[in-house]
Amino acid sequence: TQLLEQSPQFLSIQEGENLTVYCNSSSVFSSLQWYRQEPGEGPVLLVTVVTGGEVKKLKRLTFQFGDARKDSSLHITAAQPGDTGLYLCAGGRSGGSNYKLTFGKGTLLTVNP
């Protein structure tokens, strides 16, 4: 069962354009992480959001956690070729030793110069 729906799955844009990636679920998460992964490497953590309605900014990247903690979005302003990569959202659930991250399917972003 895919608990996190991430969209779009593929996105190809020109340098300078803006874009938004969505991560939606019917389940509540205690936190949500966004990762960026380049080919042949492990995912690198971009941000963690834990509070409903929370907004975090990382340079040109803006992350938002839904009020109900079921969805999140990543907005990139003025995309650059260096932003190219696989973006993954992952929801974390509390539960002591049963903690587990659930990943979305990922968004493969290509920013063309």
Place this chain on the structure above:
Amino acid sequence: GAVVSQHPSWVICKSGTSVKIECRSLDFQATTMFWYRQFPKQSLMLMATSNEGSKATYEQGVEKDKFLINHASLTLSTLTVTSAHPEDSSFYICSARDLRAVVWGTEAFFGQGTRLTVV
């Protein structure tokens, strides 16, 4: 952020042999480590959760006898692919959570991955 080191980065082995992949948390202790498998241009698929000092918990459809996991210390977990076959070729990634994480469900840190090719 915290550092998780995975070794080797890539390995080529003959069909029928076994391969061991190591995952180390370098600057923190991790009671729990996770092993994932990833196919090209796809997301991460959780294979198993490794708990220090106890047996790993495997996801449905993952063969326990084929993917042996050992978590002998708070900083090291290993994944051994036994009797590897070409269909086991994939990108394997580990991740670890900091023991000191105050809020359950907070971030995990990933190793750089291991590209396994079975010929």
